[in-house]
Amino acid sequence: xxxxxxxxxxEVSGKVDYNKVIKEFGVSSIDxxxxxxxxxxxxxxxxxxxxGIFFAHRDLKWILDEYEKGxxxxxxxxxxxxxxxxxxHLLPWIFTKWLQDKFDVELWFQFPDEEKFLxxxxxxxEKIAEYLEQNMLDVIALGFNPKKTHFIIDTKHAGLMYxxxxxxxxxxxxxxxxxxxxxxxxxxxxxxxxTAMQAVPSFLPSVIAKKEIPCLIPHAIDQDPHFRxxxxxxxxxxxxxxxxxxxxxxxxxxxxxxKMSSSEEMAIFTTDNEKEVERKIKKYAFSGGQATIxxxxxxxxxxxxxxxxxxxxxxxxxxxxxxxxxxxxxxxxEMLTGELKDITIKxxxxxxxxHQKKRELAKKRIREFVYxxxx
Amino acid sequence: xxxxxxxxxxEVSGKVDYNKVIKEFGVSSIDxxxxxxxxxxxxxxxxxxxxGIFFAHRDLKWILDEYEKGxxxxxxxxxxxxxxxxxxHLLPWIFTKWLQDKFDVELWFQFPDEEKFLxxxxxxxEKIAEYLEQNMLDVIALGFNPKKTHFIIDTKHAGLMYxxxxxxxxxxxxxxxxxxxxxxxxxxxxxxxxTAMQAVPSFLPSVIAKKEIPCLIPHAIDQDPHFRxxxxxxxxxxxxxxxxxxxxxxxxxxxxxxKMSSSEEMAIFTTDNEKEVERKIKKYAFSGGQATIxxxxxxxxxxxxxxxxxxxxxxxxxxxxxxxxxxxxxxxxEMLTGELKDITIKxxxxxxxxHQKKRELAKKRIREFVYxxxx
Numbered sequence: 001x002x003x004x005x006x007x008x009x010x011e012v013s014g015k016v017d018y019n020k021v022i023k024e025f026g027v028s029s030i031d032x033x034x035x036x037x038x039x040x041x042x043x044x045x046x047x048x049x050x051x052g053i054f055f056a057h058r059d060l061k062w063i064l065d066e067y068e069k070g071x072x073x074x075x076x077x078x079x080x081x082x083x084x085x086x087x088x089h090l091l092p093w094i095f096t097k098w099l100q101d102k103f104d105v106e107l108w109f110q111f112p113d114e115e116k117f118l119x120x121x122x123x124x125x126e127k128i129a130e131y132l133e134q135n136m137l138d139v140i141a142l143g144f145n146p147k148k149t150h151f152i153i154d155t156k157h158a159g160l161m162y163x164x165x166x167x168x169x170x171x172x173x174x175x176x177x178x179x180x181x182x183x184x185x186x187x188x189x190x191x192x193x194x195t196a197m198q199a200v201p202s203f204l205p206s207v208i209a210k211k212e213i214p215c216l217i218p219h220a221i222d223q224d225p226h227f228r229x230x231x232x233x234x235x236x237x238x239x240x241x242x243x244x245x246x247x248x249x250x251x252x253x254x255x256x257x258x259k260m261s262s263s264e265e266m267a268i269f270t271t272d273n274e275k276e277v278e279r280k281i282k283k284y285a286f287s288g289g290q291a292t293i294x295x296x297x298x299x300x301x302x303x304x305x306x307x308x309x310x311x312x313x314x315x316x317x318x319x320x321x322x323x324x325x326x327x328x329x330x331x332x333x334e335m336l337t338g339e340l341k342d343i344t345i346k347x348x349x350x351x352x353x354x355h356q357k358k359r360e361l362a363k364k365r366i367r368e369f370v371y372x373x374x375x
Numbered sequence: 376x377x378x379x380x381x382x383x384x385x386e387v388s389g390k391v392d393y394n395k396v397i398k399e400f401g402v403s404s405i406d407x408x409x410x411x412x413x414x415x416x417x418x419x420x421x422x423x424x425x426x427g428i429f430f431a432h433r434d435l436k437w438i439l440d441e442y443e444k445g446x447x448x449x450x451x452x453x454x455x456x457x458x459x460x461x462x463x464h465l466l467p468w469i470f471t472k473w474l475q476d477k478f479d480v481e482l483w484f485q486f487p488d489e490e491k492f493l494x495x496x497x498x499x500x501e502k503i504a505e506y507l508e509q510n511m512l513d514v515i516a517l518g519f520n521p522k523k524t525h526f527i528i529d530t531k532h533a534g535l536m537y538x539x540x541x542x543x544x545x546x547x548x549x550x551x552x553x554x555x556x557x558x559x560x561x562x563x564x565x566x567x568x569x570t571a572m573q574a575v576p577s578f579l580p581s582v583i584a585k586k587e588i589p590c591l592i593p594h595a596i597d598q599d600p601h602f603r604x605x606x607x608x609x610x611x612x613x614x615x616x617x618x619x620x621x622x623x624x625x626x627x628x629x630x631x632x633x634k635m636s637s638s639e640e641m642a643i644f645t646t647d648n649e650k651e652v653e654r655k656i657k658k659y660a661f662s663g664g665q666a667t668i669x670x671x672x673x674x675x676x677x678x679x680x681x682x683x684x685x686x687x688x689x690x691x692x693x694x695x696x697x698x699x700x701x702x703x704x705x706x707x708x709e710m711l712t713g714e715l716k717d718i719t720i721k722x723x724x725x726x727x728x729x730h731q732k733k734r735e736l737a738k739k740r741i742r743e744f745v746y747x748x749x750x
Contacts, residue, residue: 155534155537158538159533159535162489163489163533166489167500169568170563172564183549185553187548189544189549189568189570190571192564193564
């Protein structure tokens with residue numbers, strides 16, 4: 001990574017060099033053989049794998065070996081409620097839903113509603129409860145199977161989780177969290193403890209089932225420090241190390257640095273209406289095109305830095321042929337930035353129209369998803 | 376305190392100088408006026424107050440002012456399950472029961488079953504669950520009112536407690552717990568977080584009632600560092616500071632240093648039979664008597680350092696006249712150490728006989744005491 005780039009669970013900034021992330025974090029890139037194995041099981045290919053949007057992993061081969069032996073894994077991912085859901089949040093969840101469908105597996109979806117409370121000075125539990133409900137609607141709207149999907153809300157399910165978190169916490173000392181998360185003497189003791197709560201869903205289903213079940217965590221790469229610690233601890237308390245599969249960050253509207261954040265004008269939210277999407281893309285979406293039409297026709301555009309093209313590639317154009325066509329035309333100057341933006345606006349709005357319909361229906365379905373069992 | 380004496384929530388050793396403890400901890404001694412006020416409300420006097428067994432407090436006057444205005448407090452005390460109950464544990468609970476009866480107030484009794492798990496290397500939750508059940512029997516056997524007594528078990532009630540603990544934890548940083556509890560870089564993150572859980576019962580009843588209720592914590596003085604932090608934080612999260620009333624440590628059999636600990640031969644456990652009590656007192660109870668009968672008759676004994684006399688004074692002889700009689704006779708040599716030991720053995724065994732009967736009956740009553748409500 002360039003020295004000004006930063007990737008931690010709480011901050012992603014600067015131009016991220018993913019090859020350096022792989023090296024520094026100690027994850028592995030996903031090889032062709034693993035992609036083929038996944039495709040064989042799924043019966044189809046997924047563009048996020050083909051295109052390297054999910055680009056890294058830990059222990060993926062073990063997960064596939066176990067699966068092929070008939071030992072199914074469960075999926076674990078999550079969302080710390082702290083604001084509205086934007087397209088960047090949806091990216092790993094869309095792939096997670098595909099995994100759930102194709103592998104026919106359980107998903108444990110954690111909502112650590114204390115995390116942002118602990119890490120943000122001016123956020124209270126009342127506000128978080130509102131975000132939590134809104135965020136759950138977006139997850140449900142993506143179409144997860146309610147029979148195989150279990151929402152775990154930290155403060156609500158602490159009766160299940162806290163004891164297990166203590167088992168993890170006993171094995172982690174202050175100097176480990178200081179090194180992993182940059183904590184210091186002024187860090188509050190809730191934040192210091194928190195990583196133990198994030199570890200719990202990776203083995204809670206095994207505790208409930210009273211037998212070890214492999215766990216696969218799809219997540220954006222910035223969360224890896226939590227799971228690195230989790231993986232260190234698990235064998236010491238009698239559990240499997242969770243495997244993981246990591247994706248790139250969806251870039252913010254204004255360019256390729258950092259990740260889409262929740263600042264109002266940098267992100268497209270799932271609740272934005274058609275006009276807002278159009279306005280944001282037209283006003284902010286960083287363009288890879290040239291300064292004038294004439295120059296663009298002559299030199300062509302640069303899809304690598306064009307945000308609209310990146311959104312199509314990472315989320316909205318699963319068809320490789322169509323994407324290649326757009327790329328070709330944009331690169332040779334045949335397609336103008338305005339046209340590329342129009343295509344993207346249409347794609348996003350078509351997606352959001354459906355999503356918002358399902359989101360509305362989800363309001364009556366929250367209870368189907370919240371975990372009700374006991375150990 | 377002498378420089379080798381130590382009073383922390385995890386260690387009490389050396390000869391404790393309680394006047395220095397009062398100064399160093401910043402608690403106040405209980406004055407005659409407060410004792411009189413308590414006696415007026417209670418309609419009787421309690422020997423633990425008269426004799427300075429409960430010797431210090433924080434904000435006791437406020438608790439009495441509020442009570443006299445018709446604003447009742449609730450009591451909060453607790454026990455971290457980690458072994459058998461001995462006489463030293465019972466001391467503050469016996470006084471707590473008297474307070475409950477005389478002031479007709481609720482008692483919240485915390486069993487922080489994760490505390491010793493986190494602080495002791497080789498203790499697991501299975502063993503702690505056994506201690507927990509055994510410890511609950513002793514508490515119930517003391518006769519607390521089941522309609523007004525609520526057991527809170529941290530891992531079981533974490534669904535109620537963890538969110539509230541996070542509110543406390545957000546206001547406490549690592550450097551505060553390092554200073555208060557002597558923690559360091561190697562301390563595990565569960566232990567670091569733990570004081571936030573110990574704070575919760577001091578305001579949980581107010582959260583449940585949706586109005587502030589004053590809290591009075593009777594406890595042995597070594598727990599004060601926890602509640603000092605709690606008191607600092609409470610006004611910052613919208614709650615009353617809990618008041619507290621502190622007792623001396625019951626000395627171990629072998630002498631006046633430290634406190635009765637759970638090592639098999641240093642303590643009298645509630646489950647010891649008559650023979651064991653007799654053997655332990657005869658073999659170990661440190662005597663204030665002289666080396667020979669002749670010398671004792673001439674010089675007399677020293678009740679201040681005599682463990683049997685101290686047990687009578689602190690627990691088993693509530694009658695001041697009878698105690699004074701024993702003291703006089705022992706001091707002037709009329710009563711021999713053997714006789715004093717016999718009196719003490721009889722008193723302890725009479726108490727334990729009753730206690731063990733009630734303890735047996737308590738086995739069917741645990742469910743009456745475990746808190747079942749929600750917020």
